[in-house]
């Protein structure tokens with residue numbers, strides 16, 4: 291019990307750990323990007339294939355039984371959800387598994403900190419990389435959706451902006467988890483207890499208003515909810531002030547998880 | 562001599578455990594200084610505090626006059642490190658490992674590449690530049706790690722057990738390389754478990770035990786003051802050992818390991834003096850070495 295209390299106390303304090311930025315961030319990012327080049331074909335293959343699976347299963351399959359949601363066809367309704375969940379999954383997986391391998395199995399970061407690059411730059415460089423990879427996934431999904439004529443290109447820029455923020459939040463969350471993890475198994479809890487439910491209940495495949503009130507309130511604290519609300523707003527063309535709350539909440543979570551990750555990286559890499 | 566590395570009353574604790582317990586020493590510019598000690602003595606922990614992989618609990622550390630608590634980034638830019646664990650990146654080839662490491666120092670482009678290729682040639686790894694790390698032998702990996710540490714032409718090299726696990730040829734090759742670096746003015750600070758390595762390379766050594774400094778000086782001086790000039794070593798019947806020690810203990814310094822006894826001969830004592838007292842089928846007379854000093858100081862018990 292004291293251990294849990296200690297963890298919570300430490301985590302609350304870590305929110306106010308403000309990391310040092312430096313050129314090292316780009317070097318760390320570049321290392322990950324260079325490795326990504328080797329795996330780019332397999333990665334892009336599933337990034338393109340996965341949204342197609344969703345489009346067919348939910349859109350043409352399930353969508354056949356659903357008339358309209360908010361005045362649009364079901365498949366158009368879920369299009370932004372396919373984008374956002376793709377960014378969420380890729381950011382989370384790269385952040386957790388990808389970073390944990392480097393942290394705990396390959397000692398990549400212990401070697402990096404022998405150089406002038408500091409632990410903050412390592413943490414932020416990793417988050418930046420995972421965000422980048424998630425954004426690439428969002429962009430490729432967007433391309434697929436636009437090509438299939440399922441997404442209007444009119445307000446694409448702000449929608450992508452929302453998506454990129456979402457990618458950052460989940461990348462930073464994943465990297466933070468990696469920094470406190472002891473084993474890979476541990477990530478499974480968050481995956482099935484948190485990430486997967488979020489992909490289903492945050493106003494992704496059906497409107498939030500269908501949820502019982504307590505769960506609705508709970509969903510309002512989940513980042514994906516805010517990503518869905520704001521991207522839908524732009525796609526529907528009815529922009530309102532709610533957008534700023536959505537954005538501020540996502541930025542707030544991004545900063546918090548980034549600070550948490552940097553603080554933990556520092557304590558884990560410098561014993 | 563101007564000192565480029567300085568530790569004052571350095572302490573590191575892990576919980577209640579004092580891994581480094583008040584160490585003080587200096588290393589002069591251009592010197593080769595060795596940190597010796599049994600497993601768990603605190604050598605790596607001491608090293609890590611110099612390059613910021615380990616927090617300083619108490620005491621002061623300076624590298625090139627820079628305080629390690631305040632100027633870690635500048636210190637790391639100025640030194641080269643061969644850590645105990647190679648930490649090579651298995652995701653990349655040999656050459657890429659060097660180029661990526663160089664990028665962390667802000668070296669890039671053709672200058673970095675030229676330097677990496679030069680070092681691969683120096684380390685006799687030019688044929689392996691495109692190979693995966695996993696395909697290298699232990700000796701090649703160690704050479705690659707040395708090349709990595711030399712990318713920026715550092716003035717000071719930290720080498721944590723540079724030759725552990727290497728065969729005798731590879732070790733001799735390493736010694737040669739380190740000596741020529743020293744000739745070019747590089748300060749070497751190394752740890753080792755090989756006494757002949759310390760004797761061969763180091764102008765001064767510090768022996769640690771349980772986090773404390775137990776002896777410091779030039780290898781030759783330490784041998785002379787701790788053991789003398791020669792050693793007689795022989796087996797003895799365990800039943801008779803106490804009686805025998807009673808006979809010789811006023812004449813000779815000695816050390817017992819189970820049924821094996823070592824007598825240490827001072828300058829004014831000859832082998833004949835010692836051997837007249839001994840009857841054993843298995844007697845060795847040899848020059849005293851740093852190994853004798855080490856074992857005398859840290860004993861025969863396992864330490865960790």
Ligand SMILES: Nc1ncnc2c1ncn2[C@@H]1O[C@H](COP(=O)(O)OP(=O)(O)OP(=O)(O)O)[C@@H](O)[C@H]1O
Nearest residue numbers: 561575580598599600601602603604605606607645
């Ligand atoms: N991260 C850590 N947490 C707790 N204790 C540690 C940690 N790292 C080292 N120690 C302890 O500190 C002591 C010194 O370890 P260190 O690695 O410095 O020894 P060493 O002299 O380098 O040994 P070796 O010759 O085996 O490399 C040991 O008792 C070790 O168990």
Ligand SMILES: [Mg+2]
Nearest residue numbers: 604605606645
């Ligand atoms: Mg060690």
